Amino acid sequence: MSARDAILAEIRKNRPAGEHPLPAVPRFTPLVGDDLVAEFGERLKRMGGRIAEPGADDVFAGVRERLDGAKVVASAVPELAGNRDLEAVARPRDVDDVDVAVVRAVFGIAETGSVLFTEGQLIVNAVAYLAQHLVVLLDPADILPNVQAAYLRPEFGQAAYAVLHTGPSATADIEGVLIHGAQGVRSLTVVLQPRANA
Amino acid sequence: MSEELHPREREGVVNPAVRAPDDASERGQDGRRLDHAEGTSKPIQAPAQREPQPRGAKIRGDRPIDQGEAAERFLAAPLHAAAHDERLWDLRRKRDTAAHGIPEWEELRELASQIKQHTLANLDTYLEQFEAAAKANGVHVHWAKDGADHNRIVLGILRDHGARTLVKSKSMLTEECGFRHFMEGEGVEIIETDLGERIQQLDNEEPSHVVVPAAHKTRFDVAEVFARTLGTDPDNDDAHYLAESQRETTRPYILNADAGLTGCNFAVAETGTVVTCTNEGNADLSGNVPKLQIHSIGIEKLIPRVEHLGVFLRILARSALGSPITQYTSHFRGPRAGTEMHYVLVDNGRAARLGMEEFWTSLKCIRCGACMNTCPVYRRSGGLSYGATYAGPIGLIIDPTFNKRKYSTLPFSSTMNGSCTNVCPVKINIHEQIFAWRKVLAEEHQIPMLKQGMMKAAGAVLSRPAAYRAAIGAADSALKVLPRFAVYNPLNTWGKKREMPDAPRQSFHAWYRENRMKDGAK
């Protein structure tokens, strides 16, 4: 018998007694207030992320210093050109030298301060981790109230890869001292900028 | 010996030896102190004195683990013990704050429990659904009956691709399988990419905690390990320096690895998705950089639908860390263009456990570690004292399913205070299962003969009123008879660390006869 069949047979033999119906999950009232943008920003900051307001004539005013100080900028958004074409990257490891990556989030979650990306936004998935810093464009209209609402979205059943980022890479494995940039990005900054054709 | 008690230095600190410098790098954009990920709610640092790290339980084949002996050595290193206790208690407190901040918290626990029980009761169906969905998504699916099977399958996949190096994120399942040691023997280089797990790998130790693998180490220990293995400055014990050193030395491995492997927090049957939760983003690096990605999945990780992630994701990080979510929640569903993706579904005793009437609900566990953080015994023993893959309360009820003799002592390393059950986000009745395990082990004679003999003797006295009254007539003989104090060598064991109770003038029985029984009967 194959391992598969042996495992399934043993599971069937050992099925726990009693009824174990699948419960219906109620829609819980969001923990956040009506101002989803403010709630999102507050939660994101608590998770180590940053919020940058777009300037009057420069979407990236809040992160301009970081962009100007960067040698390699990989942009996956039309709002910024960058100098590394992600579409032309042959291997994920080739984005290791990226200083700042700029991507757009599919949506945000106010309850946690999270943003969602799929392979569609990232182009090269690894750039969201190998880059030193991540700048995220998020349309304020795309902020969902809570995690429960997020998991009703279709992306999770469609994308090959979908990931919620909540602030930057972090660790506190040594004596609980919080450090950003454990293995992935050292900072994550969200710029609240409506989609170009929204 | 007298423990010196300082005035309270900080609200809520029980161990005054743990002091509190501040660290400006832990502040957020608005200047407030941050405590997300495994970060502490207030600075906790072991005092700047070096103390050799206490090591874990002595492993002698199948012989029963002496957890108490290892715990005593852990406590004999007071700086480690105090820092460990404060650190994990802080996680418990952060967890309380998070749990009390959600009105539907107890309802979420109940839902999570029911969803898990439903899935386990129909696990065959959900596994088949998961497998079919995964195959449709272009994922290769393998089934492993046990740890050795898992290791052989992964080795086969690696050999097919000529892969010699593998980066991996944290996975308790691979610890169960002895994966790293096996692969080293096969000439495959394995690099752990979680900081805590990497520290443990470099120190050739098992993880001591399912969420914070190096929680038992101080920064001095880490500095020593890194100096020895990574060539860092042995005198620099700054956590930032140490973490950065690890990042810099691990990055090349990530970039050059032939394969990446992750564990799995949740496997969604309807979509064939593997979900991982990390703070470092290392599962995403393992899954997104190498050309070959492998996900090792315990078969109990299944949940029916994506919608249910909306329940589990809300309780996992809050229970584990007191954070609303981990930094990264990653959903791997299909391979990237030009790469290969494999799932290995691993049983390793789970299907058998499903048939254990009193213990099958331990399969609901989502490995949050909350029971460990709240456990007063675990906090004062260190995770390595259990000598098993799973330490703390959940370990006490899972470990004996892997090896009844070796782990026969573990269910006794508990006061059965029940806090673990109350913090469990999937409502496993952990302390009741500890109690039930003791019964099973006694019935199968897996507890020491002497212990069982003493209980038989105690039962004989306690079921004979006259013999009992004679025995407690004097406190000295009561100490010998009452099994609470009497097993083995009562006077030494109790009196070594505590003062003896005063001997009363007379027992309650004697008082009652003298004062309330008019005829002085019997």
Added chain:
Amino acid sequence: MRIGLFVPCYVDAFEPEVGIATLELLERFGLEVEYPYDQTCCGQPMTNTGCHQEAAATEALFVRNFSGFDYVVAPSGSCVHQVREHLTAIPQTDEVRKVRASTYELVEFLHDVLKVEALPWARFPHKVAYHANCNALRGIGHARPSELNLPYFSKPLNLLQKVEGVELVNLARPDECCGFGGTFSVFEPAVSAKMGYDKVADQKRAGAEYVVSADSSCLMHQKGCAERLGLPLKYIHIAQVLNGAAA
């Protein structure tokens, strides 16, 4: 109403005044309290060690002693928890089930059955740290444990607040186990004692003069730890405080 008094073995042997206070306190409420003289133990030492067969005769004796009562009252959350949840080594006859269901811990009996409103004889002008015995707290529901997001209540504190002069102080870790744990205190003496030391240090830092609990076993362990550390803390059972002990 027939009340049977159960005085657990270690109270019988080491803390007889707790048994006396329990008896006197119940009598203050005009209750006829009987003490079955042939009682010994609830069987907990054996069952907690996994040795259920070895507990069977003791359990049977317990049931024989207490089967005639409307209520069985004991000054121990731990023993009552054993009777209610774990007295299962003998066949579960109607008689056994009735005894198990009728067994109450003193605090819950006063609070839930007698619904005590006032304790006019009781005065205890001291700073008091309350120690929640784990079986009383989480096993039989004395109070809302800190882990659960449920409405707050505490039966023992409710009663203590009716005692004139009691000033309750707050522990940093209010629900943390003190490390007694029955035979655990003997089998794992190092961890048990360390938990006890941390517990009494917490009580000291909170400014307590007295530590009050509904379980003598925890108190005995803590008292031994406090004395070893040289801490001037005093330990007293809640039955004694409610009965008007002058301390």
